[in-house]
Amino acid sequence: MRASISAKKNPSEGTIGPYTLEQFKELAIKFHGYPAPGILIGGAMVALAQSKLPQGTLFEALVETSKCLPDAVQLLTPCSTGNRWMKVLDLGRYAVTLYDKFTGEGWRVHIDEKRLEAWPEIRAWFLKLKPKKSQDTARLFQEIEEAGEGYLAVQPVQVNPMWLGKKETGNIAICPVCGEAYPAAHGAVCRGCADGEPFERSLRVL
Amino acid sequence: MRASISAKKNPSEGTIGPYTLEQFKELAIKFHGYPAPGILIGGAMVALAQSKLPQGTLFEALVETSKCLPDAVQLLTPCSTGNRWMKVLDLGRYAVTLYDKFTGEGWRVHIDEKRLEAWPEIRAWFLKLKPKKSQDTARLFQEIEEAGEGYLAVQPVQVNPMWLGKKETGNIAICPVCGEAYPAAHGAVCRGCADGEPFERSLRVL
Numbered sequence: 001m002r003a004s005i006s007a008k009k010n011p012s013e014g015t016i017g018p019y020t021l022e023q024f025k026e027l028a029i030k031f032h033g034y035p036a037p038g039i040l041i042g043g044a045m046v047a048l049a050q051s052k053l054p055q056g057t058l059f060e061a062l063v064e065t066s067k068c069l070p071d072a073v074q075l076l077t078p079c080s081t082g083n084r085w086m087k088v089l090d091l092g093r094y095a096v097t098l099y100d101k102f103t104g105e106g107w108r109v110h111i112d113e114k115r116l117e118a119w120p121e122i123r124a125w126f127l128k129l130k131p132k133k134s135q136d137t138a139r140l141f142q143e144i145e146e147a148g149e150g151y152l153a154v155q156p157v158q159v160n161p162m163w164l165g166k167k168e169t170g171n172i173a174i175c176p177v178c179g180e181a182y183p184a185a186h187g188a189v190c191r192g193c194a195d196g197e198p199f200e201r202s203l204r205v206l
Numbered sequence: 207m208r209a210s211i212s213a214k215k216n217p218s219e220g221t222i223g224p225y226t227l228e229q230f231k232e233l234a235i236k237f238h239g240y241p242a243p244g245i246l247i248g249g250a251m252v253a254l255a256q257s258k259l260p261q262g263t264l265f266e267a268l269v270e271t272s273k274c275l276p277d278a279v280q281l282l283t284p285c286s287t288g289n290r291w292m293k294v295l296d297l298g299r300y301a302v303t304l305y306d307k308f309t310g311e312g313w314r315v316h317i318d319e320k321r322l323e324a325w326p327e328i329r330a331w332f333l334k335l336k337p338k339k340s341q342d343t344a345r346l347f348q349e350i351e352e353a354g355e356g357y358l359a360v361q362p363v364q365v366n367p368m369w370l371g372k373k374e375t376g377n378i379a380i381c382p383v384c385g386e387a388y389p390a391a392h393g394a395v396c397r398g399c400a401d402g403e404p405f406e407r408s409l410r411v412l
Contacts, residue, residue: 031280032289039288062404067375071288074237074280081287081294082245082277083238088287091398092375092388097405108405113380113387127378127387156408163404169273169298172333174319181319181333182298192297198268198369199303199314202362 014145016043017050017076021145027075037125037137038068040144042096045069045109046076048149049098052107060101062159064091072096087163094126097157104159112153119143119151220351222249223256223282227351233281243331243343244274246350248302251275251315252282254355255304258313266307268365270297278302293369300332303363310365318359325349325357 016024024043025035032039046061053059061079063070066088070081073096079085085101099106116123121140124130173184175193182190222230230249231241238245252267252275259265267285269276272294276287279302285291291307305312322329327346330336379390381399388396 032286033284033291036289042288064398066287066290068288071286074287078239080238080277081272081280081292082248082274083242084272085239086287089404091396092392093384093386093396093398095386099405104405106405108407110386113385128375153411155411157405158408159405169334178299179319180299180301180316186298190298192270192299198295199305199310199312199363199365201314202364205359205361 014148015047016040017047019043024075028071031075032068032071036068037122037140037144038094039072039075040141041094041111041122042069042072043076044144044149045094045096045111045152046072046098048152048154049096049107049109050077052154053098053100058101059085059098059106061086062097062099062106062163063088064093064095066090067094069094069096084166097159099157099159101164104161104164106157106159107154108157109152109154112151115151115153119147122147122151220354221253222246223253225249230281234277237281238274238277242274243328243346243350244300245278245281246347247300247317247328248275248278249282250350250355251300251302251317251358252278252304254358254360255302255313255315256283258360259304259306264307265291265304265312267292268303268305268312268369269294270299270301272296273300275300275302290372303365305363305365307370310367310370312363312365313360314363315358315360318357321357321359325353328353328357 014021028035028039061073061077063073063086070086070088073086074080093110095108095110097106097108111126116126121136121143125135125140169183171184172181175182175190177189177193180190187194220227234241234245267279267283269279269292276292276294279292280286299316301314301316303312303314317332322332327342327349331341331346375389377390378387381388381396383395383399386396393400
């Protein structure tokens with residue numbers, strides 16, 4: 001495995017999808033606030049998954065962590081949180097799957113820890129081997145640029161049917177407690193009133 | 207209440223935050239795929255909440271639905287899914303709160319169904335009173351433009367402490383089942399292996 005990876009070493013070196021690394025860093029600063037290593041690495045992951053899909057595939061995205069990686073998906077694909085073509089599951093794994101939205105056939109990319117030996121700073125970042133303040137950021141970025149997709153594993157997957165298709169909201173009801181609209185299917189009152197709200201409200205409504 | 211709303215009628219008519227409605231529609235097409243009514247309405251909601259925060263406030267966002275509204279937040283504020291300054295809760299309510307990330311003091315904006323009488327097409331969209339194909343899209347957009355923030359309610363809230371501050375991931379472990387890295391705090395195996403994965407994997411790993 002390692003040999004075949006080395007043979008096609010760094011096909012994407014210095015680029016992320018249609019962007020140079022510098023262009024992508026600029027996009028990351030604008031959208032994400034800063035050019036986090038996780039966004040750059042995520043960008044390489046998304047670009048690799050996307051390269052495996054047949055041209056013209058209408059695809060959706062499944063991300064297994066909420067950290068950084070979702071923003072790489074949102075920067076490089078039409079999938080977003082609000083259009084719900086991107087789903088974020090809190091599985092805690094740094095992995096992304098892009099899949100045909102009709103058939104569920106897709107490609108999952110994850111960071112293969114066993115392939116990280118050649119890039120100690122990426123490895124230290126990924127496995128949190130040192131505190132952030134001891135991180136050698138310049139070297140980390142250099143390794144990310146040099147490594148390309150050398151430490152990424154990509155695997156065909158078949159996404160389960162429950163993730164395919166659009167969930168319809170159904171009828172809308174007015175919650176008898178808060179007076180706001182919500183999906184009737186949620187029950188007799190809205191979830192905010194049933195399960196507790198994430199805030200205390202002032203009595204003042206403008 | 208209604209009188210005071212009418213008195214300051216449509217202060218934001220034709221603009222969404224720093225953008226004209228047309229500019230914002232362009233952004234929505236690029237990021238969200240299409241200029242969904244929910245994005246334009248969401249834009250007015252986010253802009254209203256943001257206008258209530260003292261200048262220079264470092265804020266985060268709490269969105270109570272995954273439909274459209276999160277993308278308005280991502281287009282108009284520094285908050286995103288991947289930088290985790292935006293949290294999306296599936297409460298089913300079309301509402302957004304922007305709050306001081308340190309104190310939790312913020313402003314929640316929701317659509318007040320009782321104020322929607324003057325805008326029947328927005329009301330029909332919001333309460334799903336007619337099927338999408340009977341929706342008069344031109345009129346809907348016109349009403350959104352004319353209504354400004356006239357049907358939006360805004361309320362001071364105090365976000366609960368559990369939503370403030372950054373959750374640290376802690377140590378990273380390697381899952382003995384899938385061999386991938388995950389937060390050790392999740393348990394003896396990763397959540398994907400413990401709770402079931404959203405896909406079937408091929409045995410082929412590239």
